[in-house]
Amino acid sequence: MSAYFGRRYSMSSSHRLHSDELSDEQNRAAYGKCNNPHGHGHNYIIEVLAGGAVDPETGMVVNLAVLDEVVRTRVLDRFDHANLNFDPMFTHDVPTTENLCKAVYKLLEGSLEPAQLAHVRVEETENNFFEYFGEASQAHGGIA
Amino acid sequence: MVFLTRRATFSASHYYWNDSWSAEKNQQVFGRCANRNGHGHNYTLEVTVAGNPDPVTGFVVDLKWLKDVIEQEVLAAYDHRHLNIEVPEFAAKIPTTENMAIAAWQRLEPVIDKVGGATLSRIRMYETPEIFAEYRGEA
Numbered sequence A: 001m002s003a004y005f006g007r008r009y010s011m012s013s014s015h016r017l018h019s020d021e022l023s024d025e026q027n028r029a030a031y032g033k034c035n036n037p038h039g040h041g042h043n044y045i046i047e048v049l050a051g052g053a054v055d056p057e058t059g060m061v062v063n064l065a066v067l068d069e070v071v072r073t074r075v076l077d078r079f080d081h082a083n084l085n086f087d088p089m090f091t092h093d094v095p096t097t098e099n100l101c102k103a104v105y106k107l108l109e110g111s112l113e114p115a116q117l118a119h120v121r122v123e124e125t126e127n128n129f130f131e132y133f134g135e136a137s138q139a140h141g142g143i144a
Numbered sequence B: 001m002v003f004l005t006r007r008a009t010f011s012a013s014h015y016y017w018n019d020s021w022s023a024e025k026n027q028q029v030f031g032r033c034a035n036r037n038g039h040g041h042n043y044t045l046e047v048t049v050a051g052n053p054d055p056v057t058g059f060v061v062d063l064k065w066l067k068d069v070i071e072q073e074v075l076a077a078y079d080h081r082h083l084n085i086e087v088p089e090f091a092a093k094i095p096t097t098e099n100m101a102i103a104a105w106q107r108l109e110p111v112i113d114k115v116g117g118a119t120l121s122r123i124r125m126y127e128t129p130e131i132f133a134e135y136r137g138e139a
Helices: A023-037 A064-078 A098-109 B023-032 B062-078 B097-115
Strands: A002-016 A040-053 A118-124 A128-132 B002-012 B039-051 B120-130 B132-136
Touching: A002 A064, A002 B097, A040 A064, A040 A098, A040 B120, A064 A098, A098 A118, A098 A128, A118 B097, B002 B120, B039 B062, B039 B097, B062 B097, B097 B132
Parallel strands: none
Antiparallel strands: A002 A040, A002 B132, A040 A118, A118 A128, B002 B039, B039 B120, B120 B132
16 A cells, blocks of 8 residues: 655745846846845645555555655755755755745755655745655655 | 545544653654553544536435445444554554544445546544644555
């Protein structure tokens, strides 16, 4: 039996959307208020979905305590109460929530063995969220 | 193809325990969930069905019918029950959120698929707003 186990975490981070490839005027046009030179912040929700066989001994895809520890050490300790623009992962990539979602996926990929990372969903506010399934997957909306 | 999801909530108690392990190992793996007196959650069950809207009604399935099926097949057995003690599928299987998602699928699929027009696509079982398991069948 294969199933998925999901967990939602929260973290608070600041960022500024600004691309060095664009002029100041183009940046303001592209990013609006998010281009404010001093940055701004969000309470992000990070949803991590792990997929794999349900271990017959434990009834689990992944142990919650293990998942919590992996996400804490790899993602939350790194990004929570930090300015994303100063993180090396965003030296070249603008810390949009799309890129944050891919960064979180990259930090967690391969770390949940024997389960696999199925998706990362990042909610920037209650009204917008982003999902990344890795490059190999054509899955849409988590519904296979 | 359109996906339609209905939510239902119920409250139940459970504990995690593997009889073939020592008490120490159960404590080590399951932590506080291994307390034999049990603990409880407010669960949210999401049932997603897939199908093409009926040309006459515009429905994938009738939502009231789906609500009744969920209540009869799952809530009647799980709501305000002790899962380990009172629900047959958990007599020999630990009622983890993963196993509960699979069990809810097994209870619902025969009824939903028998009616035709729609097939069960996904079960999500939320143990808390932050913790959930998902099952999409074995295909």
